[in-house]
Amino acid sequence: MNWKSPREFRSFTYRQSGFELDKKSGPDGHALLTLKKLKGETREIPVRFHRDLPDHSVIKELTLKKDATGEWYASFTIDTDAPEKPESEAIGPEDTVGLDLGVLNFIHDSAGRSVDRLDLSGDRERLEREQRSLSRKQQGSNNWEKQRQRVAEVHARMSNKKRDFKHKLAHFYTTEYDAVFVEDLNVRRILETSQNARTKAEIGWRDFLTILEHHGDKNGCHVVEVEARGTTKECAECGVETEKPLWVREHSCPACGFEIDRDWNAAFNVQQRGWTRLGVVHSEDTPAETATAVDTLAVSASRVCRGNLDRLSDAV
Ligand SMILES: [Zn+2]
Numbered sequence: 125m126n127w128k129s130p131r132e133f134r135s136f137t138y139r140q141s142g143f144e145l146d147k148k149s150g151p152d153g154h155a156l157l158t159l160k161k162l163k164g165e166t167r168e169i170p171v172r173f174h175r176d177l178p179d180h181s182v183i184k185e186l187t188l189k190k191d192a193t194g195e196w197y198a199s200f201t202i203d204t205d206a207p208e209k210p211e212s213e214a215i216g217p218e219d220t221v222g223l224d225l226g227v228l229n230f231i232h233d234s235a236g237r238s239v240d241r242l243d244l245s246g247d248r249e250r251l252e253r254e255q256r257s258l259s260r261k262q263q264g265s266n267n268w269e270k271q272r273q274r275v276a277e278v279h280a281r282m283s284n285k286k287r288d289f290k291h292k293l294a295h296f297y298t299t300e301y302d303a304v305f306v307e308d309l310n311v312r313r314i315l316e317t318s319q320n321a322r323t324k325a326e327i328g329w330r331d332f333l334t335i336l337e338h339h340g341d342k343n344g345c346h347v348v349e350v351e352a353r354g355t356t357k358e359c360a361e362c363g364v365e366t367e368k369p370l371w372v373r374e375h376s377c378p379a380c381g382f383e384i385d386r387d388w389n390a391a392f393n394v395q396q397r398g399w400t401r402l403g404v405v406h407s408e409d410t411p412a413e414t415a416t417a418v419d420t421l422a423v424s425a426s427r428v429c430r431g432n433l434d435r436l437s438d439a440v
Contacts, residue, residue, distance in 0.1 A: 135189040143186050145200075157186075157198060171198050192276040207344035210302050215346075217406040219302040222395025224355070224387045225309075225329045227370075230425075231293070232387035234395040234411075237433060242289045242425040244282055251278045286328075287335075289428055294336045296433045298345035305398025306333060307352035350397035360384075360392035360411040382412055385420055 144158040154170040185201035222234035231239040254275045261268040297304045309329055333347075340347035357365040359375065361382035368375070368386065375382070375389035382389075392411040399406050423433055 135187055138186040138188075140184055140186075145183065145186075169198075191280060193273060193280050195280075206341050209340075209344050209346050212303075212346075212403040213405060215302045215402070215404050217395075217399060217404055220305065220395060220398060220402075220404060221297060221301045221303075222305045222391045222393070222398055223297070223307075224391040224394060225307060225325075225332075226387050227325050229387070230328075232385065232391050232420075233297075234388070234391040236388060236419065237421045237423050238385075238387070239293065239423045239428060239433075240425045242286060244285065247278060247282045247285070251275070251282070254278055285429075286331075289425060290332045290335045291339070292428050292431050293433075294332070294339040295343075296428075296431070298336065298339040298343040298347070300433075301345060303346040303348060303398060303402055303404065304336065304340065305348050305350050305394050305401070306336070307355060307394055308349040309333065309352070346402060348398050348402050350394055350401050355390045355393040355397075356386065358393050360389045360396065384411070388420060 138159065142160055144160070146156045146158070148155075154172055157169045157171045159167045159169065182202045183200045187199050187201070189197045189199065191197065224232045226232055228241075229238050230241045231237070233239075254271065258268065258271045258275055261271050309326065333349075337347045339345070354365060356368060359366065359377040359380060359382055361377060362380040364377060364379035366375075366378060373386050375384050375386045377383070384392075389411075398404070427433065
């Protein structure tokens with residue numbers, strides 16, 4: 125097949141003086157973007173926004189891009205002073221969270237949330253259908269061109285969903301906590317997962333870490349990578365290491381008797397390593413005390429997309 129991934133076809137950049145953004149006067153749910161000097165005229169374009177729009181005064185640049193589906197996107201470059209990240213001495217252990225990046229689920233965190241992977245199976249089926257249909261059309265024909273557009277649209281929708289999911293998660297963690305600890309992916313559990321699952325998951329994690337760091341800077345939250353070796357084997361309660369194959373989903377410590385979900389135990393280890401790494405002062409409180417107080421909260425991907433991950437509201 126001759127399909128190429130969606131690329132930007134064209135783009136224009138405007139300086140601040142070349143346009144006006146009015147957030148209120150567009151049609152229902154839209155802002156109004158007025159471009160000046162388009163052949164001496166002005167042109168008004170209603171824009172639908174995917175995130176909160178900044179005020180016109182802080183926008184430095186506007187870039188209009190056309191993607192492979194023919195849709196135009198406006199992106200704004202803004203100047204902001206990144207907020208200061210709090211001093212480590214001022215951070216309480218409860219203001220931090222450890223994330224275990226999973227293969228079966230997306231994240232298990234030290235507060236007990238288990239965040240599901242995004243389910244794209246419906247989109248994948250649709251993509252295969254559209255691609256099959258494309259392969260039956262004569263290359264270069266009008267129908268082929270139309271079908272190529274459809275394939276591009278499915279691709280674009282899938283990557284939008286993935287991006288939205290990761291941005292919402294990253295936003296939640298970096299606004300809810302002062303420090304987020306994650307495993308260093310370079311040495312992560314190389315032998316634990318099959319090659320294929322690992323490679324796919326790793327691409328997702330790396331992408332998520334980049335997004336997480338971006339949101340950390342934006343929201344004044346530390347994002348710190350910690351040594352990944354042994355986070356699964358080690359008992360978060362007593363530190364004794366036990367071998368566990370991947371199919372063993374529970375951590376059950378032969379030395380101290382601590383029992384907890386395997387990934388939650390790993391998330392506690394990540395959190396504790398983060399405390400040491402960042403210099404967060406913590407008491408001798410043990411994970412067992414925290415973990416027995418709450419059950420794992422299963423968080424669906426659709427809930428992430430609605431932006432509702434609050435642990436406390438679900439404690440009942
Ligand atoms: Zn133990």
